[in-house]
Amino acid sequence: MESIDTATGLSAPKSISTDRVRDIFSAIAKRYERFNACSSLGAYKGWLRLMSEVADIEPTDVVLDVAGGTGDVAFTMAEKFHPQRVICTDLVPEMLEVAKEHRRRGRGAGVDMDFAVADGQALPFEDGSFDAVTMAYGLRNMPCREQALSEVMRVLTPGGSFTCLDFSTPHNALWNAAYEVYLTHMVPLWGKIITGDDSGFRYLADSIEAFPDQAGVAALLTNAGFAHVAWFDCTGGIAAIHVATKPIS
Ligand SMILES: C[S@@+](CC[C@H](N)C(=O)[O-])C[C@H]1O[C@@H](n2cnc3c(N)ncnc32)[C@H](O)[C@@H]1O
Incomplete structure (x- = not known):
């Protein structure tokens, strides 16, 4: 399957992007949440709340x-749905x-949780x-x-749900222009203030610009075989939450 440079969207060996995200997130892990809160001006909490409102999760589910x-x-x-079990995975151990x-400090509402280092493009879990x-x-x-979407599809049970939040494209031209200025100038500045280095945050702006818009992500999901693909815009399309289902047969 095709691999791209996630900063440009152009075809490139996988290692370019993988090594870069490892470097960025291992270095900023302890300051990541502060950066997130400041650079999104607190908006990310509202987007997360909406994500939890549209996610299709039941108390019997393994998530x-x-x-x-x-x-x-x-x-x-875990705190909203009290599912049977939640496994949180990431490529970067420091995160x-x-x-x-x-x-350890009590988050997760006592739900059975586990944490595992895993590449989203090669998940170490059985089918379904x-x-x-x-x-x-x-x-x-x-x-x-x-490959990542095919892995999500593989590990889901038939009828299982996928909820995916990411930055996206505002529809209004003026809003989009203001957002681009914020992204290319203010976000690296927040990065420099909070972490002392702005290079990872220039990558953030580049990767957002190179990422498909709402319809583009929906097309990726449909091409991966998902059904009932839909999305919800956040803050005028700065971010979008895509929902999709693994077909039953
Ligand atoms: C912007 S952070 C988001 C973290 C978290 N989901 C949140 O909402 O705060 C992006 C995360 O993606 C992880 N990541 C990047 N590439 C990955 C991959 N191939 N497999 C798994 N995780 C990956 C990074 O290590 C980082 O923790």
Whole structure:
């Protein structure tokens, strides 16, 4: 399957993007949440709340969070739905260490949870192991997106749900222009203030610009075989939450 450079969207060896995200997220793991809160001006919490409102998760479900980072999505789903079990995975161990620290401090509402280092493009789980899969800001960072979606499809049970949040494209031209200025100038500045280095945050802006818009992500999901593909815009399309289902047969 095709691999791209996630900063440009152009064809490139997988290792370029994988090595870069490893470097960025291992270095910023302890400051990631502060950066997120500041650079999104707090909006990411509202997007996460909407994600939990549209996610199709039942108390009997076993849930997988891919690219789970410091655990925000996994903990939110555990606390809201009290599912049978939640597994939070990420490529970068340093991000998961922060998630485990949150767990030790009581997050997760006592739900059975586990944490595992795993590449979203090669998930170490049996076929049909999960009733629901979630992913926030993960697909954009993966150079083999078709492979990642095929892995989500493989590990879901038939009828299982996939909920995917990521940055997207505002529809209104003025809003889009303002957003682009914020993204290319303010986000690297936040990065420099909070982490002392702006290079990873220039990558964030580039990867968002190179990422498909709402219809483009929906097409990726449809091409991967998902059914009932739909999306919800957040803050005028700055982000979007895609929902999809693994067909029953
Ligand atoms: C912007 S963070 C999002 C973390 C978390 N989902 C959240 O909402 O805060 C992106 C995460 O994707 C992870 N990631 C990037 N490429 C990955 C891959 N191929 N497989 C699994 N995780 C990956 C990074 O390590 C990082 O933790």
